[in-house]
Amino acid sequence: MKFIIIIFIFLAVMVPSIHGELYKWVDEKGTIHFTDDLSSVPERHRQDTETRKPHKEISTSQPKEEPESISSPQVSEEKGITVDLVRKHELFLVEVVLNGWKKQHFIIDTGASFTLINRQTARELGITINETTPFIQVASVSDIISTPLVALGSIRVGDAEVENVEILIYPMAGGADGLLGNSFLNKFKVEIDSINNKMTLYPMKGIPSPEYPGGYSKGYWVGQFRFYHRNLEDLKRLKAKVESQGAQGELVRINNTIRYFENQLSELERKASFAGVPRNWRE
Secondary structure (H helix, E strand, C coil), X not given: CCCCCCCCCCCCCCCCCCCCCEEEEECCCCCEEEECCHHHCCHHHHHHCEEEXXXXXXXXXXXXXXXXXXXXXEECCCCCEEEECEEECCEEEEEEEECCCEEEEEEECCCCCCEEECHHHHHHCCCXXXXXXXXXXXXXXXXXXXXXXXXXXXXXXXXXXXXXXXXXXXXXXXXXXXXXXXXXXXXXXXXXXXXXXXXXXXXXXXXXXXXXXXXXXXXXXXXXXXXHHHHHHHHHHHHHHHHHCCCHHHHHHHHHHHHHHHHHHHHHHHHHHHHCCCHHHCC
């Protein structure tokens, strides 16, 4: 039996919608599909189909026609960065710039743990996947998929840019280039205006102070440390199980993934120490 790394990261897709429910299903190859018509889902997959309710959105004046293209961002009086969205059926897409040059349109997903790109985009960006690449397990609707985890140099949406963004390389369906998840969005307060097809990003990072070391709140720091501690604990338990059963072939991948998370945790510790984050926020 082949053992694989099992870290359950639930990518709950809460896609903006003002009209009704959205259905998500995963085919035999692990490819994600979205539809607002349940009858279009193959019958064998309907029992595993997830139903997504609309998430909270802001509403302004009168509806406008859907923009044909993405226009330039603007910064509001509240220091928010506003960008245009493109509606595709029940999905909202936004233009992103990867590593400073690669422009694509990503589905916005405020419920996804990670940002996703497809393998073609990864190849175009020069990302190499081999036996040293950390892999994590993603729980889909009907299966568990081994997914490469890499760090992208930067992602920019309008004037909002985040460096060293952790992403998953994952098959996408329906013509979407990728999915913009919380490995980018959790650096901002996100407001979706579904009437006027706009999104405003308010940076979470503020002025550093004793209450906000490094400019971030206690909740932000605690959440970051818990994420890495939890995944390391799960990986080490899995490693012990694999060693006890003699599955030496999987230990290389497990050890590489453990090393990756340990390095990320060390870097987070370095940043927290420099910012003066209290020790009890790092447990």
